[in-house]
Amino acid sequence: MSKEKEYTAVRKILEKEKNIILLSHINPDGDSIGSLAAMARFLIKLEKEVIIALTDKTPERYAFLLEGLPTVDSLTDLKGKTVIVLDSSDLSRIKTFPEVRHASVLVNIDHHVSNKKYGSINLIDDSAAATGEIIYTLINMFPGMMDTEIAAALYVAISTDTGSYKYDNTTSKSFAISAELIKYGFKIGTLSAKIFDERSLAATMLIKEGLETIEFFAGGKICCMTISREIFERTMARDEDMDGLINYTINIRGVEVGVLFFQQPDGREIRVGFRSRKIDVSQLALKLGGGGHVNAAGCSVAGTFYEVKAKVLNLVQEQLKV
Amino acid sequence: MSKEKEYTAVRKILEKEKNIILLSHINPDGDSIGSLAAMARFLIKLEKEVIIALTDKTPERYAFLLEGLPTVDSLTDLKGKTVIVLDSSDLSRIKTFPEVRHASVLVNIDHHVSNKKYGSINLIDDSAAATGEIIYTLINMFPGMMDTEIAAALYVAISTDTGSYKYDNTTSKSFAISAELIKYGFKIGTLSAKIFDERSLAATMLIKEGLETIEFFAGGKICCMTISREIFERTMARDEDMDGLINYTINIRGVEVGVLFFQQPDGREIRVGFRSRKIDVSQLALKLGGGGHVNAAGCSVAGTFYEVKAKVLNLVQEQLKV
Numbered sequence: 235m236s237k238e239k240e241y242t243a244v245r246k247i248l249e250k251e252k253n254i255i256l257l258s259h260i261n262p263d264g265d266s267i268g269s270l271a272a273m274a275r276f277l278i279k280l281e282k283e284v285i286i287a288l289t290d291k292t293p294e295r296y297a298f299l300l301e302g303l304p305t306v307d308s309l310t311d312l313k314g315k316t317v318i319v320l321d322s323s324d325l326s327r328i329k330t331f332p333e334v335r336h337a338s339v340l341v342n343i344d345h346h347v348s349n350k351k352y353g354s355i356n357l358i359d360d361s362a363a364a365t366g367e368i369i370y371t372l373i374n375m376f377p378g379m380m381d382t383e384i385a386a387a388l389y390v391a392i393s394t395d396t397g398s399y400k401y402d403n404t405t406s407k408s409f410a411i412s413a414e415l416i417k418y419g420f421k422i423g424t425l426s427a428k429i430f431d432e433r434s435l436a437a438t439m440l441i442k443e444g445l446e447t448i449e450f451f452a453g454g455k456i457c458c459m460t461i462s463r464e465i466f467e468r469t470m471a472r473d474e475d476m477d478g479l480i481n482y483t484i485n486i487r488g489v490e491v492g493v494l495f496f497q498q499p500d501g502r503e504i505r506v507g508f509r510s511r512k513i514d515v516s517q518l519a520l521k522l523g524g525g526g527h528v529n530a531a532g533c534s535v536a537g538t539f540y541e542v543k544a545k546v547l548n549l550v551q552e553q554l555k556v
Numbered sequence: 557m558s559k560e561k562e563y564t565a566v567r568k569i570l571e572k573e574k575n576i577i578l579l580s581h582i583n584p585d586g587d588s589i590g591s592l593a594a595m596a597r598f599l600i601k602l603e604k605e606v607i608i609a610l611t612d613k614t615p616e617r618y619a620f621l622l623e624g625l626p627t628v629d630s631l632t633d634l635k636g637k638t639v640i641v642l643d644s645s646d647l648s649r650i651k652t653f654p655e656v657r658h659a660s661v662l663v664n665i666d667h668h669v670s671n672k673k674y675g676s677i678n679l680i681d682d683s684a685a686a687t688g689e690i691i692y693t694l695i696n697m698f699p700g701m702m703d704t705e706i707a708a709a710l711y712v713a714i715s716t717d718t719g720s721y722k723y724d725n726t727t728s729k730s731f732a733i734s735a736e737l738i739k740y741g742f743k744i745g746t747l748s749a750k751i752f753d754e755r756s757l758a759a760t761m762l763i764k765e766g767l768e769t770i771e772f773f774a775g776g777k778i779c780c781m782t783i784s785r786e787i788f789e790r791t792m793a794r795d796e797d798m799d800g801l802i803n804y805t806i807n808i809r810g811v812e813v814g815v816l817f818f819q820q821p822d823g824r825e826i827r828v829g830f831r832s833r834k835i836d837v838s839q840l841a842l843k844l845g846g847g848g849h850v851n852a853a854g855c856s857v858a859g860t861f862y863e864v865k866a867k868v869l870n871l872v873q874e875q876l877k878v
Contacts, residue, residue: 294809398720399734400752402745409735412721413728423724427833430722431807438808442767445760485753486760487616511749 240357245375247341247355251316253283255309257334258320259327260290264394264429265364267292269320269343271299272366272387276373278303279381289328293474295429299387312337321365323349343368363403366391370411385418390429398430437475440465444479444494451547452556455490457483458547460539463497484509491515491550495543498534504542507532508550518549562679567697569663569677573638575605577631579656580642581649582612586716586751587686588643589614591665593621594688594709595642598695600625601703611650615796617751621709634659643687645671665690685725688713692733707740712751720752759797762787766801766816773869774878777812779805780869782861785819806831813837813872817865820856826864829854830872840871 248254256273258266270286277284286305310333317337319328323346328334342353345362362368366388373379373388392412396404399412416422440461447460459482469475476496483492494507506522508515508531516531522545524533535542570576578595580588592608599606608627632655639659641650645668650656664675667684684690688710695701695710714734718726721734738744762783769782781804791797798818805814816829828844830837830853838853844867846855857864 393721397748398722399715400720400744400748402743404738404744406735406738409731409738413731413735416726416728416731421724422722422726426719426722427807431803432809433807434809438767438770438804441804442764445764445767448760481753482760482763485749485755487754487756 236361237357237359240355241372241375243355244341244343244357244372247316247339248277248280248282248372248376251282251339253316254285255312255315255317255337256284256286256320257289257317257322257328259322260329262288262290262292262296264296265366265391266321267296267299268387268389268391268394269365269369271303272369272373272384272391273318273320274303275381275384275387276369276376276379279379280376293477294434295432296390298428299390309333314338317341318343319353320344320369321346325350325352343372361405361407363401363405363408364392364395366395367408367411370415380418382418382420385415386420386425389415389420389422389425393426394429398426434472434475436469436471437477437479439469440471440475440479441482443469445482448483450489452551452554454488455554455556456493456547456550457486457489457491458493458495458543459483460495460543461497462539463499463501466497480507480509484511491554493546493550495539495546497539503534503536504539505532505534506542506546513553518546518553521549522546558683559679559681562677563694563697565677566663566665566679566694569638569661570599570602570604570694570698573604573661575638576607577634577637577639577659578606578608578642579639579644579650580611581644582651584610584612584614584618586618587688587713589618589621590709590711590713590716591642591687591691593625594691594695594706594713595640596625597703597706597709598691598698598701601701602698615799616756617754618712620750621712631655636660639663640665641675642666642691643668647672647674665694683727683729685723685727685730686714686717688717689730689733692737702740704740704742707737708742708747711737711742711744711747715748716751720748756794756797758791758793759799759801761791762793762797762801763804765791767804770805772811774873774876776810777876777878778815778869778872779808779811779813780815780817780865781805782817782865783819784861785821785823788819802829802831806833813876815868815872817861817868819861825856825858826861827854827856828864828868835875840868840875843871844868 256270258270274284287309288307312333313336315337316339318341320343340353342356344358345365347360349358359368370388443465444459449458480494490511492509496505510529514528516526519526519531519533522533578592580592596606609631610629634655635658637659638661640663642665662675664678666680667687669682671680681690692710765787766781771780802816814831818827832851836850838848841848841853841855844855
C-alpha cells in the first residue's frame with residue numbers, strides 16, 4: 235500500500251477520537267455524498283458519535299444515501315473538535331464553514347492532485363479515481379466492518395466519479411475495488427438507475443427545449459445550445475436539472491466542441507460551458523476568466539446572449555483554426 | 557474454472573483447425589461485434605485463416621472494431637468447414653446462414669440461459685454477463701496472446717452487455733475481468749465515448765421530436781412516446797437511431813411504465829416497446845404476441861395509432877391496477 239504512513243495516521247485518529255464531524259465540498263456530487271455516507275456508517279459501527287455537516291443542498295438522486303444519518307446544516311464552535319474533510323481540494327470549497335480552521339484535529343482525505351494539504355493530517359492519493367477508493371482502503375484496515383450499505387455508498391462514490399467506469403480516470407484498481415464491493419450484495423441495477431438514469435420531468439423538458447436551440451458552426455464542428463431564463467423558468471427547472479445537458483452538444487457525431495450558454499438569474503451574465511474531444515477548452519475558459527480541464531471547462535461572461543455568443547464563438551473558431 | 561471440459565474442447569479445436577469462420581447474431585450489438593473482433597484477432601495471432609461472416613449491418617458505433625479484419629456478408633458451401641457461432645442462443649438468429657447446419661465442426665459459444673445447444677461443441681456459461689467474458693477466459697488459456705486491441709474489443713463486449721456496469725447482470729467477475737483488460741492500456745475514455753455517448757444528428761433530433769410527443773397517464777405512472785413515420789422520415793433516422801430512445805420515458809422520476817409507439821414503414825403496424833421499474837412487462841407483451849424480459853419487452857400490433865394506443869394503455873392500466 236502506498237501512503238501507508240498517512241493511512242496509519244488516519245486509522246489511529248479513528249480509533250482514538252470519540253466525536254467526529256464529517257464535511258465535504260459545495261455542490262456535492264456522488265463521490266462526496268457517497269464518501270460521507272460510507273464514512274459515517276462505518277464510524278457509527280465503530281461506536282463513534284458522528285455528525286455530517288452539509289455545506290450545500292444534496293441533489294435528489296443522492297439523498298437516499300444519507301437517510302437515517304445525523305446531519306446538520308450549520309456548525310458553530312469547532313474548538314477542540316475532530317473534523318474530517320472528504321473530497322475537498324481546498325478549504326474555500328467548504329464555504330459556509332470557515333470555523334473548520336479551528337478544529338483541534340483536521341483530517342483531509344482527498345484524491346485531487348490540486349489538494350492544498352490544509353489538514354493537520356493529509357491523506358491525499360491522486361492515483362485514486364474517487365475519494366471513495368481511499369475510504370474503501372481505510373475501512374478495510376478494520377476487519378469485518380464493511381457491509382452492504384457501506385459498499386453501496388462506496389460504489390456510488392466510485393461509479394459517479396468515473397462516469398460509470400467510462401472516463402479516463404478509471405483504473406484497474408477502480409474495477410478491482412468494485413469487484414469486491416459488489417460481493418456485499420447491493421442491487422446494482424436499481425442503484426445505478428437511481429443515480430445515473432432517473433431525471434426529473436423538468437430536466438427532461440430542458441433536454442427538449444435545449445435541443446430546439448442547437449446551432450452548428452464551422453461545418454458541424456461546433457455545436458451550441460442556449461438556455462434562456464425564459465426556458466429555465468417555464469420548465470420549472472432547478473440548477474441540478476442542468477447536469478449533463480451540455481453533453482447533448484458534444485455527443486453528436488462529428489462535433490469537436492460543444493458549448494452551452496446558460497443565462498443567469500440577473501439576466502446580465504451568461505454561464506458558458508465547454509466540452510471538447512481534443513482541443514484544450516480550459517485555455518478558452520481561462521481567457522474568459524474561468525477554468526477547468528482539457529475536455530470540460532467553463533466560465534461566466536457579462537453581456538447579452540448576442541454579445542457573449544459572438545465573443546465566445548470567435549475564440550472557439552480561432553482555437554479550432556476554422 | 558467451471559465448464560472446464562467445454563473450455564478444453566474448444567481449446568483443442570482452436571489448436572487443431574486451420575480455417576475458421578466466425579458468426580454472430582442478427583441486429584448485432586456490442587457483445588457480438590466485440591466478441592467477433594476479439595476472437596478474430598486472437599485467431600489471426602494463432603496463424604489461422606479467419607473469416608467473419610456478418611449476418612446484418614454493423615451499427616456505426618461498433619464498426620471500428622472490425623477494421624482490417626476479413627469480413628464477408630454471405631456464405632455458400634460450409635461442408636467440411638469449422639464454424640464458431642458467438643453470442644447466439646438459437647440458429648434462427650443467424651437468419652441468412654441456414655448453411656451453418658452443414659459445418660463439419662460447429663462450435664457454439666454463448667452466455668444466454670435460453671441457448672439451444674445447437675453446436676457439435678457447446679460452451680455455454682449463463683453466469684457470464686457477456687459472451688466476451690467467456691472469450692476472455694478462452695484466450696487466457698493461450699499464454700501471451702492477449703494484447704491492447706483484443707482487450708479493447710472484450711471491454712466493448714462486456715461493458716455494452718452490462719450497460720457500462722449498471723445492469724443487474726454485472727457480476728464481481730465482470731469487474732475483475734475489466735480490471736485485467738484495462739491493464740493492456742486502451743484509452744477507456746475515448747473508447748467508451750464512441751460506444752456509449754456518440755449519437756448521430758438524426759438520433760439527437762429523434763430525442764427532441766420524441767420528447768415533444770410525451771403523454772402521461774395514471775397520474776404520471778405511465779409515460780408514452782410516439783414516433784410516427786412522418787417524424788422518423790423527417791429526421792432522416794435509421795433504425796439504429798431509435799436505440800435507447802424509449803429510456804427517456806422510464807427515466808422520468810415517478811414513472812413506473814414507459815411505452816414507445818413506433819409506426820412501421822407500411823403504416824399499418826405499430827411496434828410497441830415497454831420499460832418498467834417493477835411490474836412484469838413481458839406478460840403485457842406476451843398478451844400482444846411479443847415477448848421479452850420483466851423490465852424490458854416489446855411487440856408489434858396491427859392498427860392505427862389511435863387503436864393500438866387505446867388497446868395497449870388499457871392493458872397497462874389493468875396490470876398497474878390504476
